Amino acid sequence: MPGVIRSGCVALFLILTSVSAVQKLRTINDLKKVNFGPTVPSHTLLLLHWFASTVDIDNNNVVRLTFDPNRGDYGSHHYGNxxxxxELLPRGNTRYFTVGNLYHEMSSQLPSYVVHPRQGYEGRNRDRIIFRVREQNLEWQSGLIDRVYITQHYQTSDNLGTAYDPAHTYEVTINLLSQIRQFSTADGDRYSLQNLRDRFGSRADDSQMRYLRNTWGDLACLGLLLFIVIQEKNISDKPNNRRQPQVKRNTQPDFVVHIPERRPIVASQYYLGFTQPEMQLRVTTSTKGKAKIIWHNVPVNCLNEGAMVVLYRNDEAQTHLTYKSIGNAKSGIYNTSVPLNEGLQVRLHKIKKLCCFWTSIGEEIHRGGEFETPSDVSIKGYSAKLQLFAKDGKAGARLYVRKTFNDWKSEFKRSWVGFYSSGQQDTGDYEWWQWQWATKFNLSTDCPDTSYDVYEYCSGMAIAPGVQARFILHGHAEKARTPGWTG
Incomplete structure (x- = not known):
């Protein structure tokens, strides 16, 4: 008998320990302390985001159901504990329910980002939400929720069956639900993201915010939440280099002209939140002066939904120049018929199905950087520089002449610039349409520079890998040559 009593005491102790050990998560800062990824499925955050956005929370912090778990909505069902x-249920009509089983036939009611998560956010169907409901007016659908938990099944390697793991079970307070609910803004516009970033003290800079908008689209607010909770905690001990908004002063003139800043597109696996090789989209050069699109490491979930590469004139353009479906190719090349120009940009879009076999360009998924001209090189002994560029698929050259170099036309009166298909060609090995006198270059207004006057000449030679320009002072006395074109 004493042995039975002792065993019962041990069992009771384990029960009380299990219940009391459930940690409360009160804020997003608490959520950042959870080891999402290595020990807790990152998919839990997707499920929690959906739940916080679906239930109703009034001004008195009363949480109500908006679906019927007894009917199996979203794959939910009774949990017996x-x-x-x-903790044990109090007296009265109170029950625990659970939701999150993606294999349940009703789980198709869940949003796509939960059922078909992006690569890196899969949960192997282990994560769940448990919520406690008090029946109202003999209906569970309008019941009050007074407890919410996130938990997960043991791994199969633990050989503990389908039980939930108490070591990775957390209570989610109403305050935290309300905070997560703020990230449910559907449109994900720039101002909503910026407000959320500033409100929760995120370190995301403008390029990272731009990347979130381009990558997550309408779910950009969710992308920001994942960035804050998963990625940002890894840099919490580093200084915040993001430019902080300045306090506004009433010193504005009668009118304000806003000139949008051009920022580079930054693509990094760091922003995506998973460790697969980062996706790359870039424009380069074919052999005949045409733009060539190259893509690498497109995530499988994008391919499964249907994706295409689309070429635009620049980062601001809204009208496409050409596009191509990439099928199941994670990496590939598309040789377009579009002449190569500075600023061209490739973007990854979803395929929008119309009717029958007709398709069109759908939602943007990601974008690469603009095609950039290689850097200029100095002309030895002179306050001038030479640069090779592409215009309408042809090789062109720019002369940058420092504004203080007043007699440059006199110095360069016998100087010329030649174009060569490779660095192996002799200086005199060129055609008549592949060179021009330096003094006959045209003044350019497309490349404003406070220190230099810029002059251009466009040849009839197709830009291609290996092409270079050389500056010849007189005769065959070479003073500068650009690197071979690698664009």
Missing amino acids: YERLL
């Missing part, structure tokens, strides 16, 4: 993972 037989292993005493959670």
